[in-house]
Amino acid sequence: MKITGLTDAQVKENVAKYGDNSITEQAREGFWDKLKGNFDDPIIKILIFALVLNVFFAFMGKSEWYESVGIAMAVLLATFVSTYSEYNNESAFRKLQGEASLIKCKVYRNGAVVEIPINEITMGDCVLLQTGDKIPADGVIIDGSIQVDQSILNGEAKEESKTPAPDESTDAEAAKSTDFLNPHKVFRAAVVAGGSAVMRTVTLGDDTVYGKIAKELQIDEDRDTPLKVKLTDLAGQISKFGYIGGVSIAVAFMFERIVIQNGWDMAAISLYCSDWMNILNSLVEAVMLAVIIIVMAVPEGLPLMISIVSAQNMGKMLKDNVLVRKISGIETAGSLNILFSDKTGTITKGQLEVVTFLDGKANFTETFDKLSSKVQSLVSLSVRFNSGAVISGNEIVGGNMTDRALLGFILGKDSPPNVTVGDTVPFDSAKKYSMAKVKGDYDLWLIKGAPERLLDKCSYYYDENGERQPLNAHAAINAKIDELANRAIRTLALVTYDGEVTDGNIPDSGLTFVGVTGIRDDVRPDAIKAIEQVHHAGVQVVMITGDRKETAQAIAKEAGIIEINDAIVITSAELNEMSDEEVKKNLPRLRVIARALPSDKSRLVRLAQELNLVVGMTGDGVNDSPALKKADVGFAMGGGTEVAKEASEIVILDDNFKSIGKAILYGRTIFNSIRKFIIFQLTINVGAVLISFICPLLGLENPLSITQILWVNLVMDTLAALAFGGEPALDRYMEEEPKKRDEKIVNNYMFSAIGTGSLCSFVVGLVFLLTDFSRSHFRDVNPEGVNFTFGGDSVYVLTGYFAFFIFMAVFNAFNARTDRMNLFDNIGGNTGFLKVMALIVVVQIIMTYFGGAILRCYGLNAEEWLFVIAMAFIIIPVDLVRKAIFGGNK
Numbered sequence: 001m002k003i004t005g006l007t008d009a010q011v012k013e014n015v016a017k018y019g020d021n022s023i024t025e026q027a028r029e030g031f032w033d034k035l036k037g038n039f040d041d042p043i044i045k046i047l048i049f050a051l052v053l054n055v056f057f058a059f060m061g062k063s064e065w066y067e068s069v070g071i072a073m074a075v076l077l078a079t080f081v082s083t084y085s086e087y088n089n090e091s092a093f094r095k096l097q098g099e100a101s102l103i104k105c106k107v108y109r110n111g112a113v114v115e116i117p118i119n120e121i122t123m124g125d126c127v128l129l130q131t132g133d134k135i136p137a138d139g140v141i142i143d144g145s146i147q148v149d150q151s152i153l154n155g156e157a158k159e160e161s162k163t164p165a166p167d168e169s170t171d172a173e174a175a176k177s178t179d180f181l182n183p184h185k186v187f188r189a190a191v192v193a194g195g196s197a198v199m200r201t202v203t204l205g206d207d208t209v210y211g212k213i214a215k216e217l218q219i220d221e222d223r224d225t226p227l228k229v230k231l232t233d234l235a236g237q238i239s240k241f242g243y244i245g246g247v248s249i250a251v252a253f254m255f256e257r258i259v260i261q262n263g264w265d266m267a268a269i270s271l272y273c274s275d276w277m278n279i280l281n282s283l284v285e286a287v288m289l290a291v292i293i294i295v296m297a298v299p300e301g302l303p304l305m306i307s308i309v310s311a312q313n314m315g316k317m318l319k320d321n322v323l324v325r326k327i328s329g330i331e332t333a334g335s336l337n338i339l340f341s342d343k344t345g346t347i348t349k350g351q352l353e354v355v356t357f358l359d360g361k362a363n364f365t366e367t368f369d370k371l372s373s374k375v376q377s378l379v380s381l382s383v384r385f386n387s388g389a390v391i392s393g394n395e396i397v398g399g400n401m402t403d404r405a406l407l408g409f410i411l412g413k414d415s416p417p418n419v420t421v422g423d424t425v426p427f428d429s430a431k432k433y434s435m436a437k438v439k440g441d442y443d444l445w446l447i448k449g450a451p452e453r454l455l456d457k458c459s460y461y462y463d464e465n466g467e468r469q470p471l472n473a474h475a476a477i478n479a480k481i482d483e484l485a486n487r488a489i490r491t492l493a494l495v496t497y498d499g500e501v502t503d504g505n506i507p508d509s510g511l512t513f514v515g516v517t518g519i520r521d522d523v524r525p526d527a528i529k530a531i532e533q534v535h536h537a538g539v540q541v542v543m544i545t546g547d548r549k550e551t552a553q554a555i556a557k558e559a560g561i562i563e564i565n566d567a568i569v570i571t572s573a574e575l576n577e578m579s580d581e582e583v584k585k586n587l588p589r590l591r592v593i594a595r596a597l598p599s600d601k602s603r604l605v606r607l608a609q610e611l612n613l614v615v616g617m618t619g620d621g622v623n624d625s626p627a628l629k630k631a632d633v634g635f636a637m638g639g640g641t642e643v644a645k646e647a648s649e650i651v652i653l654d655d656n657f658k659s660i661g662k663a664i665l666y667g668r669t670i671f672n673s674i675r676k677f678i679i680f681q682l683t684i685n686v687g688a689v690l691i692s693f694i695c696p697l698l699g700l701e702n703p704l705s706i707t708q709i710l711w712v713n714l715v716m717d718t719l720a721a722l723a724f725g726g727e728p729a730l731d732r733y734m735e736e737e738p739k740k741r742d743e744k745i746v747n748n749y750m751f752s753a754i755g756t757g758s759l760c761s762f763v764v765g766l767v768f769l770l771t772d773f774s775r776s777h778f779r780d781v782n783p784e785g786v787n788f789t790f791g792g793d794s795v796y797v798l799t800g801y802f803a804f805f806i807f808m809a810v811f812n813a814f815n816a817r818t819d820r821m822n823l824f825d826n827i828g829g830n831t832g833f834l835k836v837m838a839l840i841v842v843v844q845i846i847m848t849y850f851g852g853a854i855l856r857c858y859g860l861n862a863e864e865w866l867f868v869i870a871m872a873f874i875i876i877p878v879d880l881v882r883k884a885i886f887g888g889n890k
Helices: 009-018 031-038 043-059 065-100 166-178 207-216 226-260 268-273 276-297 301-319 326-336 373-384 403-409 451-457 474-486 525-536 547-558 571-574 578-591 598-609 622-630 642-647 657-697 706-725 731-735 747-771 797-818 829-850 862-873 875-886
Strands: 105-110 112-117 124-131 138-149 161-162 190-202 322-324 338-342 347-360 389-392 395-398 419-428 435-440 444-449 458-464 469-471 490-495 512-521 540-544 568-569 590-594 615-619 632-637 650-652
Touching: 031 326, 031 474, 043 347, 043 650, 105 301, 124 138, 124 373, 138 166, 138 875, 207 395, 207 622, 207 642, 226 268, 226 276, 226 326, 226 657, 226 875, 276 419, 301 657, 326 469, 326 632, 326 650, 326 657, 338 598, 347 403, 347 474, 373 403, 373 444, 373 458, 373 490, 373 512, 389 657, 395 403, 403 458, 403 512, 403 829, 444 451, 451 458, 451 490, 451 512, 474 547, 512 525, 512 547, 525 540, 525 547, 525 657, 540 547, 540 598, 547 568, 547 590, 571 590, 571 598, 578 590, 578 598, 598 622, 615 622, 622 632, 622 642, 632 642, 650 657, 657 706, 657 731, 657 747, 657 797, 706 797, 706 829, 747 797, 747 862, 747 875, 797 829, 797 862, 797 875
Parallel strands: 338 540, 338 615, 458 512, 540 590, 568 590, 615 632, 632 650
Antiparallel strands: 105 112, 105 124, 124 190, 138 161, 138 190, 322 650, 347 512, 389 395, 419 435, 435 444, 444 490, 458 469, 490 512
16 A cells, blocks of 8 residues: 655645644642642741741830741741752653653655654544554554553553554544444554554644543542641640640749739739739730740741751652652652552563473473574474564564563574575464574474473474474473463463465474473562562552453562462452452452453542542552552552553652662651650650740740740751751661651650650750759859840850750750660661761851841850750650650551
């Protein structure tokens, strides 16, 4: 058939009328939209409320302007870092996706075949399709025939034959069809598995089946991530603590001013209350104190810390072939309860390999080079010259996956016989074999096909010397073939015949047996270890595959997915016979879904989420995309479709289950780092609230100003966020039980750590501020020009207390970073922690001498510094005693 394709004029006309073949990209959130969205963080909302109050008091002259600036910086820094990290990774993802549009297609134009970008294809183009090509648009076959793998669209592993329509009406009907089984219609994103054909495009871009699925996925129906649920709960608790504490302290402050300062004398109290200015001034001071308490209670550094730790780990994960598209995907991966995983390419290698060879004596040989030279020659003859693939240099070109696997068995190891191919008989699905006649060093028919069709017709076999011997081991060979089948290994027989063949039909006897090749998509060795690790982490793995039940079960056993005696292995048909309640009941024991359909994945995700489980889903095809999007975290394979990647939170660049295990580990590392930081910061905050509550009731100035608290929460905690963000990913995190979706982020261990640390800070702080023992270590004369005092003491006591407060926090950081008695546990994996803590100490010392009126710091001498450090160090032995009593973090 003579094909000329479109002329340049027709191309121009069709592009104007129908458009090109591009897929409309999903609407992207710009940087500023992302930034705006991050203000929805629950902790950020509390900070904004405190900021509004502080700005109001600044206008009234009751607070300093730089206090409001400090809170605003805490808000902006946290949201900016989070936005910048996510935007940067999204840009990297855009670059990865952009490569898809660079695919070139072979198209007939002006009577010649030219290569053009996939997006430039237009309506009516005649596209040349060859083995390995990805179909660029929906179209109908007009010449030739091909085998098409449509599993990426419909999940069906079976290849479909596509041929030209016999007449115009059938052609027109095929053009409108959306049925994947239509023998004349091909669809965008499907892959040509064999043959060669020309198709005429009938649907382009967004209107293709592929394009419509991509468009449907642009509707956002995301549910809150587990971390957001936990942080919202924490924010609620903190806000209640802050607001109740603030109101209580304001009331206590008013009581102290009105009642205690007037000696409980009713006449004095009445006189004081009669002056409304006294009441107003006291009320304003009380509200200001309440605002200070709220600012102290809120962990301003927490949103920034989460952003920093996520950003740091996103970079680490990329080096491990895990591209995080959405920050929420990392921490959600760490909370997984159940993971639905594809088999091909994720648990298995994704490519067929010959893993064994069975000879005429029913003996196995694992590799080609262990065969005798004569048998090597016969095997090379059989697979080289009866194949749709060819060896070109060090590469295998063309053919289907089975042909390429057979050639891979001999690649670079054989010395091919000198023969030429004459007649050929292509593979026939009814006969289940293919044939080729060779002449030269050998003059015979090469036959390759199903053992059950060929073995019984074999009367001879080739021994190790290449000599024909009578074949008597039929039963033993069949038993070994059954053994291979139970191990999910496909078998293919290689036989020869030196007689005449009529119409491609072989005789019932007289064939000579070369051997049986065992072919399989082998389980990745590192996937077995990774699955075991994920199981130890308490994550249930369910394999979803299009394979038949027996094959799927064998692979699942080998991979370690079936690790319980009463595991459930069912087919899609059996699954669909079960009600939703039955599936939920059996879900904990479910391990394999065979012959799976795309709809099965979405249903399983929905039912698992209804059980309040955190659900992960892997996939690579268009058909996987709805389930990927619906899951709490979708893992798209790097070799998968653009639509699947768009629907996911995380892209596994090397298509390896091991990388999914790493994503879970990093997620748990981030969650543990967040918990460590919460211990660190809430210990500071609660201690600050307690001291700020007591001192005004004792008639003393608050020893910590808003500026100092912001210095702690913004500058120091920013540095601490970097320190905790660098914590190494420890294998022991994979031995922890998954965190429940609605589990409190602050557990009993953390309560004990925060309570012990803050109480220690409060009690030792009172000793520091109120005892003669403490005061005797500080100078009792203010620096020149400073009139401020603290209960009659010099400002050096306040300076010392601020330094003590910071140093105690630094020492407590070592307590918080590990639940082990050894405070330097795994410190080698985070040497940045030591550097950051050293930097905090250096900065605090500098601020002590240069902070002045803003930070209320006026420098300390050597004796004062020694006393400050000694008092701050007390928190180390106190917390070690707590750890000895309460044990590790559970």
